[in-house]
Ligand SMILES: Nc1nc2c(ncn2[C@@H]2O[C@H](COP(=O)(O)OP(=O)(O)OP(=O)(O)O)[C@@H](O)[C@H]2O)c(=O)[nH]1
């Protein structure tokens with residue numbers, strides 16, 4: 001299981017663009033369960049702050065994934081009704097610039113509440129990511145709140161919309177975490193390269209033989 005460590009907290013676009021490593025951003029409506037998912041992936045209860053009050057995550061948190069060495073970026077939620085208009089506006093501008101200009105951003109993991117039909121803000125963000133050529137990884141959250149039939153229906157619905165089958169997860173029940181890790185690592189482009197098995201070392205064996213012969217030859221002459 002990969003490990004996650006909170007490495008930095010950033011507030012500006014410049015700080016976001018300055019990170020040289022590959023990144024996969026986690027975005028979704030406020031309260032959809034982004035921070036809880038970070039904790040479930042890390043198997044730690046308090047790595048990311050979770051709250052019943054929406055709008056808990058106000059900064060952008062970079063979690064380093066080891067040994068793959070990329071970042072999961074926990075973004076503040078959008079659609080937080082109690083934020084001021086100007087606050088929402090400046091957040092939307094930052095998100096838009098990050099998604100459209102960050103060269104090291106490999107994919108957008110879009111968190112979607114399993115219980116809700118597709119919401120306009122989510123559809124808008126999915127459409128924007130697609131227009132930037134940014135791969136999308138849809139993730140259904142809070143699956144413990146739905147039955148199997150509802151989950152499958154939601155998965156098919158979103159699969160149709162974004163063209164990628166969503167991963168079904170529940171942070172509280174730790175459901176879907178292995179599958180999610182696999183998809184995140186794939187999305188980051190940092191999967192370890194698996195080398196094909198080499199045939200059993202004939203080169204070294206013959207080199208040893210050759211060296212032995214030369215030494216023997218030298219000894220004979222001396
Ligand atoms: N039942 C259930 N509740 C969940 C799950 N994931 C998160 N929650 C609850 O949903 C609420 C919001 O969770 P957060 O992880 O803080 O959500 P967030 O998306 O980070 O929210 P912001 O930081 O406000 O954008 C909390 O009360 C969590 O306990 C889940 O898988 N199942």
Ligand SMILES: [Mg+2]
Nearest residue numbers: 034035056057
């Ligand atoms: Mg949060």
